[in-house]
Amino acid sequence: MTDHETVPAEVEDEEEIPEDHPRYQDLLTRHRIEAGVEKGITHLQGMHAEGRGSAFDYLLGEETIPSAEAAERAAAARLLLADHPVLSINGNVAALVPGEMVDLAAAVDADLEVNLFNRTPERIDAIAEHLRDHGGTEIKGIDADARIPNLDHKRAKVDSDGIFEADVVVVPLEDGDRAEALEAMGKTEIVIDLNPLSRSPQVAEIPIVDNIIRAVPNVTEHARELEGASDSKLRAILEEFDRDAALEAAEERIRSGSL
Numbered sequence: 001m002t003d004h005e006t007v008p009a010e011v012e013d014e015e016e017i018p019e020d021h022p023r024y025q026d027l028l029t030r031h032r033i034e035a036g037v038e039k040g041i042t043h044l045q046g047m048h049a050e051g052r053g054s055a056f057d058y059l060l061g062e063e064t065i066p067s068a069e070a071a072e073r074a075a076a077a078r079l080l081l082a083d084h085p086v087l088s089i090n091g092n093v094a095a096l097v098p099g100e101m102v103d104l105a106a107a108v109d110a111d112l113e114v115n116l117f118n119r120t121p122e123r124i125d126a127i128a129e130h131l132r133d134h135g136g137t138e139i140k141g142i143d144a145d146a147r148i149p150n151l152d153h154k155r156a157k158v159d160s161d162g163i164f165e166a167d168v169v170v171v172p173l174e175d176g177d178r179a180e181a182l183e184a185m186g187k188t189e190i191v192i193d194l195n196p197l198s199r200s201p202q203v204a205e206i207p208i209v210d211n212i213i214r215a216v217p218n219v220t221e222h223a224r225e226l227e228g229a230s231d232s233k234l235r236a237i238l239e240e241f242d243r244d245a246a247l248e249a250a251e252e253r254i255r256s257g258s259l
């Protein structure tokens with residue numbers, strides 16, 4: 001047994017997790033979710049969501065597969081072409097990639113909007129504060145003065161000048177009917193979800209089947225590289241991307257699990 005296998009379950013700080021540990025990303029993710037729950041950012045159900053994601057990531061080989069890389073580049077192109085892109089933030093996203101979401105929003109000139117299934121004023125405030133601590137300035141979703149039609153739970157609550165009027169919405173880590181309702185509103189959705197069979201990636205124009213920890217920095221990197229590219233170049237990247245093939249490739253990788 002190596003020292004690596006004995007990393008304690010309760011590390012105080014993520015810096016204590018050895019970067020060369022074979023399951024480094026999984027341990028880091030677990031630690032961030034636990035810390036999120038302790039800070040009142042992440043709902044307890046977020047731990048179940050994380051466990052599910054972690055199992056899919058294990059089968060994917062815990063790496064960005066080529067079809068996900070293509071989706072991440074297409075996502076960057078679509079965000080750069082958007083008139084009003086919004087990045088939706090729930091309790092898992094805030095715990096896992098707060099600074100990375102702030103960076104992506106800056107790279108593509110998008111709004112950040114908190115949108116929760118288990119919505120309470122305390123969690124909304126804790127998440128908004130956490131995003132501000134990571135460099136976010138204007139955080140939407142706090143007043144939530146508009147409603148997504150035909151959705152009867154709290155995820156329907158959105159800002160009228162945020163998700164409600166957005167043309168492109170990034171929807172990470174939620175298997176749910178909001179993605180279908182947003183599609184019915186005519187929005188273009190970019191979904192990040194490790195389960196290709198989940199409802200959200202199934203309706204997305206751009207499904208990214210990758211761990212959000214890898215996906216968001218990758219999209220940002222592509223966006224920075226594509227900054228200033230012509231609309232025709234960005235459209236060509238989108239045309240080249242085949243969403244059905246990407247979903248199939250992810251499912252095939254998970255099912256065949258060449259581990």
Ligand code: PTJ
Nearest residue numbers: 045046049053090091116117118173175193194195211212
């Ligand atoms: O913060 P709230 O109140 O809005 O609640 C958020 C949760 C996450 C609890 C809620 O959205 C939920 O229950 O989600 P689900 O239905 O469990 O769906 C989460 C999806 O995200 C699953 O398909 C997981 O496979 C996927 N997932 C989990 N962790 C990751 C992930 N995908 C990418 N990267 C991850 N790290």
